[in-house]
Amino acid sequence: MSLKSWLSIAADCHFSLVNIPFGIISTQGRPTPRPAIAIGEYALDLDLFASHNGFSALSLIQPHQHVFSDTTLNAFASLGRPMHTAVRKYLQSVFLESTPFPDVLKNNKSVQEACLVPLKDVQNHVPMQIGDYTDFYAGLNHAFTVGELFRGAANALQPNYKHLPVGYHGRASSIVVSGTPVRRPLGQILEDPTAEVKKPILSACRKLDMELELGAFVCKNNNMGEPIPINEAEDYIFGVVLLNDWSARDIQAWEYVPLGPFTAKNFASSISPWVVLSDALEPYRTTGLDSDVEVLDYLKERNKKNVYDIKLEVILKTSSGATTTISRTSGKNLLFSFNQMLTHHSITGCPMRVGDMLGSGTISGKEASERGSLLEQNRNSKTVIKLEGGEQRVFLEDGDEVTISGVCVGEDGSRVGFGDCRGKIVPAVKI
Amino acid sequence: MSLKSWLSIAADCHFSLVNIPFGIISTQGRPTPRPAIAIGEYALDLDLFASHNGFSALSLIQPHQHVFSDTTLNAFASLGRPMHTAVRKYLQSVFLESTPFPDVLKNNKSVQEACLVPLKDVQNHVPMQIGDYTDFYAGLNHAFTVGELFRGAANALQPNYKHLPVGYHGRASSIVVSGTPVRRPLGQILEDPTAEVKKPILSACRKLDMELELGAFVCKNNNMGEPIPINEAEDYIFGVVLLNDWSARDIQAWEYVPLGPFTAKNFASSISPWVVLSDALEPYRTTGLDSDVEVLDYLKERNKKNVYDIKLEVILKTSSGATTTISRTSGKNLLFSFNQMLTHHSITGCPMRVGDMLGSGTISGKEASERGSLLEQNRNSKTVIKLEGGEQRVFLEDGDEVTISGVCVGEDGSRVGFGDCRGKIVPAVKI
Structure with a gap:
């Protein structure tokens, strides 16, 4: 299903609202690697998003928000598929044109400025600590x-x-x-x-x-x-x-x-x-x-x-x-x-x-x-x-x-x- | 060269004074895994030994003693072969009959009681975090x-x-x-x-x-x-x-x-x-x-x-x-x-x-x-x-x-x- 976002996302963009892929990024201003999602031409820095109360409307993740400060996705992944489902759906709802949580990001310029980084300014890292x-x-x-x-x-x-x-x-x-x-x-x-x-x-x-x-x-x-x-x-x-x-x-x-x-x-x-x-x-x-x-x-x-x-x-x-x-x-x-x-x-x-x-x-x-x-x-x-x-x-x-x-x-x-x-x-x- | 220790070590013991092998142990009283050496019928708990100033006479290791509180030997291993040489030689000298540092362990019953654990009471763990x-x-x-x-x-x-x-x-x-x-x-x-x-x-x-x-x-x-x-x-x-x-x-x-x-x-x-x-x-x-x-x-x-x-x-x-x-x-x-x-x-x-x-x-x-x-x-x-x-x-x-x-x-x-x-x-x- 094609979903409409308040964020401008090109029709042929890989990182559409139905995707929400997870990665590990760093930026020139913040060199410590941390989790993010890719959406449109942006990465949403999940560490900063969490610290700006971005997950306030998702009670399920509250006790686990530290996973968004890790340098790999292992801790987030360990939370299990039902949690991945919940977090992905929540983030989709946050970016939805008709989001039920407009104050979290859509109408919140300061959180947008803090947490949305153009992908071109992002350094990607191997997303998981790979054991075998x-x-x-x-x-x-x-x-x-x-x-x-x-x-x-x-x-x-x-x-x-x-x-x-x-x-x-x-x-x-x-x-x-x-x-x-x-x-x-x-x-x-x-x-x-x-x-x-x-x-x-x-x-x-x-x-x-x-x-x-x-x-x-x-x-x-x-x-x-x-x-x-x-x-x-x-x-x-x-x-x-x-x-x-x-x-x-x-x-x-x-x-x-x-x-x-x-x-x-x-x-x-x-x-x-x-x-x-x-x-x-x-x-x-x-x-x-x-x-x-x-x-x-x-x-x-x-x-x-x-x-x-x-x-x-x-x-x-x-x-x-x-x-x-x-x-x-x-x-x-x-x-x-x-x-x-x-x-x-x-x-x-x-x-x-x-x-x-x-x-x-x-x-x-x-x-x-x-x-x-x-x-x-x-x-x-x-x-x-x-x-x-x-x-x-x-x-x-x-x-x-x-x-x-x-x-x-x-x-x-x-x-x-x-x-x-x-x-x-x-x-x-x-x- | 056969070295004589103040600790009783059987002649056919694998863990003689010329050996000093490193491992990771835990005990019933202290379940957190930490580094140790094996000597005679004992493990010397290096985490406790360090906290009891056991390494006070080895200045080289002072800034790195945190490696003895890790749950694997990776951090100690990373210090490099010259450091392994120094730590092993120092520990040999501590156990030597004619140790130049008698107050560290030989004549120090309370440190002996704190840090020497019979091997039979020790749980061993995989000593390194093995990447590949x-x-x-x-x-x-x-x-x-x-x-x-x-x-x-x-x-x-x-x-x-x-x-x-x-x-x-x-x-x-x-x-x-x-x-x-x-x-x-x-x-x-x-x-x-x-x-x-x-x-x-x-x-x-x-x-x-x-x-x-x-x-x-x-x-x-x-x-x-x-x-x-x-x-x-x-x-x-x-x-x-x-x-x-x-x-x-x-x-x-x-x-x-x-x-x-x-x-x-x-x-x-x-x-x-x-x-x-x-x-x-x-x-x-x-x-x-x-x-x-x-x-x-x-x-x-x-x-x-x-x-x-x-x-x-x-x-x-x-x-x-x-x-x-x-x-x-x-x-x-x-x-x-x-x-x-x-x-x-x-x-x-x-x-x-x-x-x-x-x-x-x-x-x-x-x-x-x-x-x-x-x-x-x-x-x-x-x-x-x-x-x-x-x-x-x-x-x-x-x-x-x-x-x-x-x-x-x-x-x-x-x-x-x-x-x-x-x-x-x-x-x-x-x-």
Whole structure:
């Protein structure tokens, strides 16, 4: 439903009144990071808003307002989904044209001046303290295309692929917020992978790739030893961000047997700054990719609409300024939902913690124009990717900037957007 | 060097005056976790010791004494190796028979009564807040034996194995301190892995294993994008613990392609409670396993004695009470050092953070009696492991308790020990 606000919000703005995403900001005048929401062209500083009695009409949050003075969203997330619902609805009502609380902000210029900061003046930070990061591989089309490139179509997917969400533990310390430069990694690579004697060299990565993913944040702990039942899993999902899981394909090819990707994935993972709450995504639920395999009972969800129809784009801007949309796809291109990933993750009794992040795996459609990684687009270096203005790429070059954008668009034109997840490649350190 | 203390310390005690390991304790009377050292049969509560002016003769630590009131060792570790050296030496001097500071503790009964707690009355906690945990695979004999079981001797080791420390990101949230019960995990397994059609079931793990490892804690951050030079790596290693990386072999076999072990390793990893500082291990440096491959320059260490001769044992106690030492080996059975693991981990620019833990990989000797996992001992379920009293095992059964013990013994009989890393298997949750 499209809601009208007293604040001027453009029709195509990602941060509409039906969105209300949460993030962590700082400003030049107030360098301490604190929670905020994004709305229109502004951030509402929730720390200052709370101290200006902004939450006076929401008694539920009164005993917990300290969460808005934290440097991460973990404490707010820990309050649980019913509280996220209440706070989001309250903030929507505050910005509503016909707000029942006009004195809180609409007719209160001094609170507006204190708490509304233009987004262009805001510094974003990683919104959660991320304990553990797990990256899944639930983008079936990506997994199939990559498998086909390396093993042929008959063996493209491993026997386990459709039975469980394949995943691996990732590196939490190198998750950075959109806009952070990404240094080309060094690592061991083979100059000639086909040579009989495998003799690696230390080199700057020559096959630097991006991966279009979604990330979900956990907002509830389970007890160690107690799996999360599938139909309770959504209580554990705080919200979603865009994720670029940068990948060093040549380092990965050499290192990954037998224990999986390691340093090829640990130099940087970029996320969009604003966490779109699970509530805000509800209207955009849809069914994911079809499977010819019936999953085991512990992974069967009551609600078959378990993924989100998020329009996703990848834009590559080279140092010449040439800007090309190299991929357009949808968040529905997943074989497993975040609920299923979470339940499978905890089936062993693994304790999930508030702030943990789950990556979806690379999201690709079936068409060439819908592929979420360069590896798929260049057919494992066999073809080039043509860019605007006559440039071309196989993998990323220094100075290239990759931007992932994501937005849900309702039938009435209402938007729930993620903003951007952006990163520019800077040259490797000298060896 | 064996040092004599005014405190009675048994000759075979792990926590001798030359050791001084650090941990986090709580007691019934004071439930807030805080730092301590282990010495003889006692813990010295460093929070209370500091508040009783115990550090009055060590001016260096004065501005930083708040680190002894934290609930983890991260803040103390962050002070850096020269400070660890100073604090350890000072505490040794306080306990020395001929202490230059007799009034601090030796002749001060009231401070002794306040700060010395019998170890039997102490509850231990995970000593560091662990941001990221990475498990390596540097135990060449283990890797060879396991590779031989699955791929034959000719292909036992992958081509990359001797060129880089193979590793994978692990799960930090499920690291628990010695004594914590370990619940048998549920997961997807194949009842008949040889069947043409692979159809998994949900089951309690039937091949529950242990892995004898060492863990090292990081005490210094590097800047993101800046690899840690190999000959500076030891400044980043706070100290070492014993690690049991419990593994669900049947879950692992089904899930691990193509991205490596995931839920098979995320249900529990147990560590010994006392961190033995790098300084304390210096006298026990030795050379690791020979390699016929020359590593790249960035992994070449000035000091070839880069691993530790720690006598390691694995003891299995069944619910009948039968107790069997099932493995005896040494910490020197590694192909790569923690320094090399750290440098390789950061070669991409990956930011290492204080509190991160690195696992060595399973440590096994070449002989049958020196194998650090049941998988090696039972030759992948082909033989049984004979226990005292006529019992036998293939993998772990409910009620089994595994204890890893580790100690360095000097030529003069002086000991630097780790105490125990213990865990008992409790039955899986009902499906």
